[in-house]
Amino acid sequence: MKDGSVHSGSDIFSDIPGACAGGCTPSLLTGVSGLASYLGTLGVGGGSLSQDGTNWQAETVYTGTRTGFGYFKRLLEDNPAGIxxxxxxxxxxxxxxxxxxxxxxxxxxxxxxxxxxxxxADGEVTIAGNIDVAPGGFLAVIASGNINIHPSVTKVEGVFISDGTIGTGISNQQLTGEGIFTGWEGVNLQRNLDDDSQTPAELFVYRPDLQLNAYRYLLWLGINWREVAP
Known part of the structure; x- marks a missing residue:
């Protein structure tokens, strides 16, 4: 994970090889260090938690709103342009x-x-081709079922939210995911390179610009209008 944080309602496990060398960075969190929060156990194989040595972690439960398919569908029912x-x-x-x-x-x-x-999507979504989102653009895919990335896909960008799991697809090709990825039942890292000691099988990069450029009616404003005495 580059420039971001990771949370799991159970375990976090990334099997970083002890022989990681060359262009490989043997850390779960790289770049601008984020936070690893989890409820179960944390395992990083032969590597370290963070590249900069901060190793920020918290054993905690998520107590926020579960913003899944039903939540966003209700929010977008008032979209002026319709659906x-x-x-x-x-x-x-x-x-x-x-x-x-x-x-x-x-x-x-x-x-x-x-x-x-x-x-x-009120069901499962299969991402069958590469997806590129330019700076200033925005894409969100929100599913009530699993989001499955096809093994031939090597790059996905955007906001991906699944009420089930997000699966990266069984493949020996690297997958780069840029954006925000939420699998409410988990994220399955299924890729396995022939040589994991040089390049991570999956690389996720946080894209804060996607939040800044989000579709207007995807955002909820907590405004409470009340009539008051003049």
């Missing part, structure tokens, strides 16, 4: 699209600066 139908393709216009069942993405996606897209 379109999602068949797995990339629509020509910004906005919100909904698949009433499981869906597989179609082709490679390139989200440009200024484009803002939200996809809801």
């Amino acid at each position: 379109g139908v999602w068949d797995g393709g990339l629509p020509a216009q910004d906005g919100v699209s909904l698949a009433e069942s499981g869906v597989t993405t179609d082709g490679t996606w390139n989200i440009g600066a200024g484009e803002k897209l939200v996809f809801l």
Whole structure:
């Protein structure tokens, strides 16, 4: 994980090889060090928790709102532009699209600066092609089921939220994920390179710009309007 934090409601385990060398950084958290929080156990194999030696960690339970499919669907029902139908393709216009069942993405996606897209799926989502989100753009994929990344995919960018698990796909190719990844039932790191001592099988990079550029009606403002005496 680069420039961000990681949380698990159970265990965190990343089997960093003790022979990690060359261009490999033998740490779970690299770059700007974040926090590893968990409820079970923390294991980093033969490596260390953080690259800079801070090793920030907390054994704690998440007590915030579970912001999953149902939460965001209710939030977006008031979207002034309405909600379109999602068949797995990339629509020509910004906005919100909904698949009433499981869906597989179609082709490679390139989200440009200024484009803002939200996809809801009441079922499982399979990411079948690479996804690139340029700075200034925004993409969110929110599923009531699992989000499965196809083994041939090597790059995904955006906000990915699953009520189930996020699976990286069994493959010997590296996967780079940039953005925010939430699997409420877990994140399964399934990639395994022929030589893990030089390059991590999965690399996740936190993208705070996606929060700044989020689709407007995806955000909730805690405003309580009350009539008061003049």
